[in-house]
Amino acid sequence: MKQTNRSIVMTGLMIGTFLTAIEGTVISTAIPSIVSDLHGIRIMDWAFSIFMLTSAVTVPLFGKLSDVFGRKRLFTIGTGFFLFGSALCGLSWSMESFITARGIQGIGAGGVMTISTTIIGDIFPIKTRAKMFGMIGMIWGVAGIFGPLVGGFFVDALSWHWIFFINIPFGLTSVFLITTGFKENRRRKKQKIDVAGAASFTISMAALLYGLQRAGESGRWLDAQNLILFTLFITVLALFLYIETRAEDPMIPVSVLWQPIVAITNGLALVASAILMGNDMYMPMWLQGLLGYSAMASGFVLTPMSITWMVGSFLCGWLLAHSGVRISGFIGTGLLLAGTFWLELLDPGVNPLLYYLITSLLGLGFGLALTLTTLCVQSAAGHQMRGAATASNQFFRSVGQAIGAAVFGAYFNTSAAERALCHGQDPERVLNGLNAMLHSGGGRDHPSYGQIFQDVLFFSIHHVFVVMTILAIAAVIIAFFLPGQLPDEKDHKV
Incomplete structure (x- = not known):
């Protein structure tokens, strides 16, 4: 063979x-x-x-x-x-x-x-x-x-x-x-597929995201249909957790999730990932819609975040060895807070170099915070459960990004409709007009779109940045509950 x-x-x-x-x-x-x-x-x-x-x-x-x-x-x-x-x-x-x-x-x-x-x-x-x-x-x-x-x-x-x-x-x-x-070994251990767990999770997340989307479009978060959707989310999520505790081969082992350090670090991963999604969605929109940057130019502004993300990942191991988990978590989340707070203070007339500084800070914070969560989760699990623990961390990152995208999108639409009404404009007309502004260079090079559209776009993205700052504060608070050092791995050797 x-x-x-x-x-x-x-x-x-x-x-x-x-x-x-x-x-x-x-x-x-x-x-x-x-x-x-x-x-x-x-x-x-x-x-x-x-x-x-x-x-x-x-x-x-x-x-x-x-x-x-x-x-x-x-x-x-x-x-x-x-x-x-x-x-x-x-x-x-x-x-x-x-x-x-x-x-x-x-x-x-x-x-x-x-x-x-x-x-x-x-x-x-x-x-x-x-x-x-x-x-x-x-x-x-x-x-x-x-x-x-x-x-x-x-x-x-x-x-x-x-x-x-x-x-x-x-x-x-x-x-x-x-x-x-x-050339793989074809001998496989028979396992049951957690169809019920996957189905219940999909239904619960779909109900949550669709409810958030409807609320953002209508501006009515607590109307009858949205309440039904949010109730469905909570109910089916509870069913999902029930199924996972009794499944022979659960999609996500709940016993791993209940460990305090795993729960805390996965919560931090969820919040940080939501912040990341807000930056990925609305920073390019700010640069292209309000400043007239081309798509290529806005890509250059985002590039420092990727570079400093790698730097943050490399620094994480050194910081853990010298300062411990909690201090490392404070540094990472503190950088996220500094970056999002600066985003909140932005106006279209600031020095363009500030955008590069902000994305650099955010990248360093994400590299430290998210790498930290993975290391903590893996250290907390024994060898037999390490794969499941790592999967749970990736799972919470993905869910954080999905929920973050929906929440920020809903809040953007709600803020845009509110600002349009302040100008005495039809929210539907203004939102449709924003489509045109989002062409590369549409913000400054096409004054025919009007100051109203630019003001609505500025107002809406600014409020998204405010929510990102609030989430960064929550991340710092979560970091306070991290342990001082990594868990003892003496019983977790291969």
Whole structure:
């Protein structure tokens, strides 16, 4: 029997990881053009939240299915979903069709992310495995740096459609390398699939996000339909937790979640990820809609955040060794608070260098805070539960991003409608007018759109930044409850 060619497999995994990683940042600088072309500012948050929601649900499911049907088969299926969704994104004719395609993309991304990590565990011994995970982490950093630039380049040079079409040849290459280089053991342990847990979680999250979306569109958070949706969310979420405590192979082991350090750090991961989504959605809109930046130029402004994110990740280990968990958490969340507070104070006339400073601060804070949460969760779990604990951390990050996208989108729409009424304007007309302003250069170079539209956009994004600052304060408070040092790992050795 032929042996696995680790170099070929690792190359395929890195290509697949890069495609799914860059998809989270490449759209940041393109979303204003997409929204303008497809006329969907009211529901633009779903373009982010649906991707995060479907990937969050499928991360644990693909892991379970790969144990039953094999890694290679499920990697191919996951990549197939991702590429099919990419093609549909590029061919979208409306914002609704684009959002549907993003959901399909998210399903595939969840599969690629979780199976890539699992395959590395299958083919590398533990000492080498750590280096391979470091290479995968480097891929995420590179994707973070180049994602906004790639998005801006395609929008300015070709069109936003090519952001998605370009995935297809690289994705097929990844599948070819995995299928030819990976020789897996076909003996699999039979496990039950937690269908009830996955279904109940999906229903609860869909009810929450749809309720937030409706509230943002109508401005009536407590009308009958929204109350029904929020009640459904709470009820089905409780059912989900009940199912998980009794499932033979739960999607997310609740026993892991109840450990104090895991609960605290996962809560911090959720809040920090929500802040991250707010920055990714509304910083490009501020730069392009109010300052007249091109998509490429706004990508350059976001680039320092990706660089300092990597720096923060590297610093996290040193800080933990010298200052402990709680101090490291305070430093990371304090940087997030400083960055969001500065965002709250912005006006269109500030020195452009300030934007680079803000994104640098935020990147350093995210790198410290989010890396810290992963290290704490892994240290708290024994060897047998470490994979589940790490999955729970990724799960809460994804849910935080999905909920953050919906909450910020709802609050943006509510604030825009409120400001339009202050000007004596029809909120529907003003929101439609904002679509035009979101073309590159639309803020300053097209005065025909009027000061009213610019004022509404400034007011709405400013209020989103205020909410981000409040969440950053909450993150600092959560950091106060972190332990002084990492848990003792003497009983957790392999």
